Amino acid sequence: MGRESSERPNYQILAIVTMTRNRVITGSPLALFAEEEEQQKRMAQDLAKAMKADTVKTKDGDYLILRV
Amino acid sequence: MENEMISTQYLVMIVTGVVLGTTARLLTIKADYRQYPSYPNGYLIHVITGFIAASLGAVAIPALMTKNFVAVTFLTLAIQQFRDVRRSERESLKDLENTEYTYRGDAYIDGIAKTFEARNYFALVVALVSSLTIQILNLDQMWINVIAAIVVGGITFYIINRFSKGKSIGDIADVKQGKVEIKGSELFVDGIYVSNLLGSDNAAKMYEEEGLAVVIYPHQEHYRIGLDNFGQRQAILFEATRALGGKRYHFSRKEYDEGRIVITLVPITGDINKLIDTVKNAPVLESVKKSSSLMKTKYVGRE
Structure with missing residues (x-):
């Protein structure tokens, strides 16, 4: 992306919600483990609402909570 | 006195x-x-x-x-x-x-x-x-x-x-309505990938129902130099959100093959015609304007 990546907007990852236990790593950003898909979706949505953030679903099935 | x-x-x-x-x-x-x-x-x-x-x-x-x-x-x-x-x-x-x-x-x-x-x-x-x-x-x-x-x-x-007097986007490019498509959590306009920020069902549903998009087609190849400029695209996006309001999402994206530019947003009010008019009227920024005829000239510069 070159120069464009240094321009606004700056994305900040606030949290990750995953169903794969070994992707839950302590530290920042917050990584949460969900038992099943509905719970994962719900957790991601609740976090995004609380933090006024956006949600990205990765192809591996994880949810990233991002703020622009 | x-x-x-x-x-x-x-x-x-x-x-x-x-x-x-x-x-x-x-x-x-x-x-x-x-x-x-x-x-x-x-x-x-x-x-x-x-x-x-x-x-x-x-x-x-x-x-x-x-x-x-x-x-x-x-x-x-x-x-x-x-x-x-x-x-x-x-x-x-x-x-x-x-x-x-x-x-x-x-x-x-x-x-x-x-x-x-x-x-x-x-x-x-x-x-x-x-x-x-x-x-x-x-x-x-x-x-x-x-x-x-x-x-x-x-x-x-x-x-x-x-x-x-400066030029506006409508002078150097065609502005046409773009087709919004949601594939999973990804947003496409006329087949051009725009964003994957629509991770939640609500976001995807909102964009599918209310999202508007236009695609800018430059008249000449060299107009792409100005249109692809980040500042220029940001100015167009700003004008679009200013005129129609920004309910939730707004994106701009450039496509490399034909030099198309996508401007898409979920507006508060307004329709596609208003968006097209706004984008056409957005100014071509002085700082990104380039004269292709001047670049071809042999009067200045090295042999």
């Missing part, structure tokens, strides 16, 4: 210059779809600075004619004052950056600030030319002098206004 008073001829010259110069500034304060400057305080500030610019232009000739050569150096003050206008405009717009739906971007702010500075020069030049006309004619019938000053001032205004 009589000798210290300004003569009627100079008084007419100054008043005509000030009135014409201020009128030139008034005519260039536009309240178009961009709604900037906003009424009434923005208007007042620019009319007053325009009046001061016109006054400086109008008194230059009488100052010269009375052999007051030092007084002409106050024109340098005018330049300083106009630079301050540019600086204050830039600061004011930068202060507002975090409160808008999206960023104007530094390139757009620079363009707006320069325009405000340039328009003060309109007032100065029109006032100067008007008073110069009266001085050159110097007829006994003062009203003929004034009418001639109005005509010459009007022509001057027309020429410099035309000279400084």
Whole structure:
């Protein structure tokens, strides 16, 4: 992306919600483990609402909570 | 005491210059779809600075004619004052950056600030030319002098206004409606990938139902240089969100093969026609404008 990546907007990852236990790593950003898909979706949505953030679903099935 | 008073001829010259110069500034304060400057305080500030610019232009000739050569150096003050206008405009717009739906971007702010500075020069030049006309004619019938000053001032205004007029996106590109598609959490417009920020079901549903998109097709290959510029795209996106409001999401994306640019958003109000008109009317920024004919020239540069 070159120069464009240094321009606004700056994305900040606030949290990750995953169903794969070994992707839950302590530290920042917050990584949460969900038992099943509905719970994962719900957790991601609740976090995004609380933090006024956006949600990205990765192809591996994880949810990233991002703020622009 | 009589000798210290300004003569009627100079008084007419100054008043005509000030009135014409201020009128030139008034005519260039536009309240178009961009709604900037906003009424009434923005208007007042620019009319007053325009009046001061016109006054400086109008008194230059009488100052010269009375052999007051030092007084002409106050024109340098005018330049300083106009630079301050540019600086204050830039600061004011930068202060507002975090409160808008999206960023104007530094390139757009620079363009707006320069325009405000340039328009003060309109007032100065029109006032100067008007008073110069009266001085050159110097007829006994003062009203003929004034009418001639109005005509010459009007022509001057027309020429410099035309000279400084920039192009808009509609002049260099076609703007057409784009088809919004959601595939999983990814947003596509006319098959161009735009974003994967639509991770939640609500976001995808909202975009599918309410999202609007336009695709910009540059007329010429070299227009892509300007259109692909981040500042230019940000300016277009800003104008789109400013005109239609930004309910939730707004994105711009460039496509490399054909140089298409996607502008898409979920608006508060408005329809696709309003979005197309807004994008067409968005200005081509001075800072990104390139002259392809100049780049081809053999008159300058190395062999």
